[in-house]
Amino acid sequence: MKNRGVLHLFVFGVLMVFLVGVCATHSLAKDKIRIGQAISLSGPNAIGVSISGGRIYVMWVEEINKNGGIYVKEYGKKLPVELIRYDDKTDIGTMTKLLEKLILEDKVDFVFPPWATAWLYAAAPIANKYKYILIGGPGGALKLKELSLPYFFQVLNFSETQAPALTGIFKEVGVKSAAVIYRGDLHGVEYGEAMVPYFEKKGIEVKMKKSYPPGIKDLSPLLKEAESLDVDAFCAASYPDGGMLLTGQSLELGINFNAFFITVTPFSPNLYRDTFGTNTVEGVMGGGAWNAKSSPGAKAFVDKFVARFGMEPDYWGGLYYWSSLQHFQQAIEKAGTLDQKKIRDIMATEKFETALGPFWYDKNRYFVNHPGEIGQWQKGVFEVIDPGEKRTAPPLYPKPAWPKPKK
């Protein structure tokens, strides 16, 4: 019995030494960069994640690791990247808890953004509180700008630059009146509120302005009302559920407008163009925008994306996010450390070459060199139609009527 006790003590001792040793070496030698992301992998927003943004973070991590990792001078070697993802189930509260868990419990080195404007708006102050860099992905709002958070970087364009661009296009083609409908959340309200004053300032009469709740099952009353008011342009600030419903219903009811604009949804070649068909979506305008013609890097990115996932990337944020990550990587390499503050300072001031061309943030830490604001489907390509040098094709106006379906 006595021998047994000694044996137990011995085994326990060996194990303790081993465990402590493992822990010690673990904390000393950095062997990878761990990045956490709380994002909607299920629930309504999962649709958005899968058509826009979600895959780009995965592809970036894969590409980094294929090249051996990111070189960090402090460790004197390349560190591969590990992406840790949690599902927020399309719930903002869950996302904020998971983000704090990633930072406090998992102690990840960096965090990536959640999906959607309202989620980003909730995540940014949290990341900022713990002095974690948050590079904004899908989403953008004027209200975020008002918060002025030093660790938050806004990547995607939003109403601030898109509403004037859309107004410019409408002026150019001769739109006289418009109907504006918007989803009752941060995204919709901001776009809805932003479009109306720009239109009115330029003499485009807004004959109808209405909001609708997320989850609504029938938008035909809104379409019919706009039709009866005989407006030139129908503009909707919606997410994929509403965007698909609106297009489907106006198609089914044969309701045509000279211009048909939806913020979120048309940019997706897979969900939008391929569900309805290239012919059907001809002339539909959407938020965005870029395409393979935007820059040589954009073309390379499309090819890479198609090779990896067997489908085209989205033509709103895809190139924006990808380039922001390339900028981030170069900032880490230049800093030579994983220290948030040092990397942040470099990101805030330095310009790096990326797929969309030179990438930098302005003094508010907002990315400004947008590849485009408004896109339009023309023969299967999401053309950039903004007035100015980023344009890849002139706008098509009036939009061709929905094709007659086979009965």
Added chain:
Amino acid sequence: MIVRILDVVIAGLLLGGIYAMIAVGLSLQYGVARVLNIAHGEFIMLGAFITWWLYTIVGINPLVSLVICGPIVFTIGFILYRTLFTRLRASSPSSAAFEGSSMLACFGLLFIIQNVAILIWGADMKGYSYLAFPVNFGGAKFAANRLVTLGFAMVIGVVFYLFLARARLGKAIRAAAQAPATAGLMGVNINQVLALCFGLGALMAGLGGSLLSISYKIYPTMGLEYTIIALIVIVLGGLGSIPGSFIGGFILGLVGSIVTYIEPGLALVAYYVMFMLLLLVRPKGILGK
């Protein structure tokens, strides 16, 4: 003005037809089989995805696929009851305990079915176009596919009601609903009948899903919102009452349509306000006993 009213009323009926159909299934499952099936919407989703699959891969007409989809979902429901719920029922000391434990089991079922669907089909939205053209109706325009959907929902609903009211098996189901123990003593194989009810509930959900997929885009997590609507409808119509669920569905559709016409932002609010008012004024529902 007449055209406007017609427009709003018919739009409400179109939506109501679908609501009625999915609610009938839940009503049967809860009213007779005593399972508050939180996973009801997942069966709708399964029906929708099977239809989408058949249409996009094999090219089968969505209306024809009703006869394929129905039996598949029915079988899943039937087997689930025979294996999972029969066992839970046997081990529950009272019917109240069974209601509690079966509801929890349904929560589990919801997550399992939803996640399996995400694995198979991915989280994206799917859809197809079928009968996507307008039909003129006294000056008001409606989508052909929604009218066809309403027609099928009505026919399926009436056939189903006649089955319950007239057929021998239907009578056994009603007997089981009113007094399970007595029905058992009278020679009704109660486990079989309850499983049948659950299966039929799933069948209605599956058919509803098939019809939904014609006019709506579908995704694996779409189920819960329909479950909630079905719950509102069966409370509105009266628990366990099939005609009640039908009427409730149409009322909900109409109210939604009228409110959307006035102020779309309040459409969903109206559903819940109506739900709360009903619970306060007539808690047993319109046709509840």
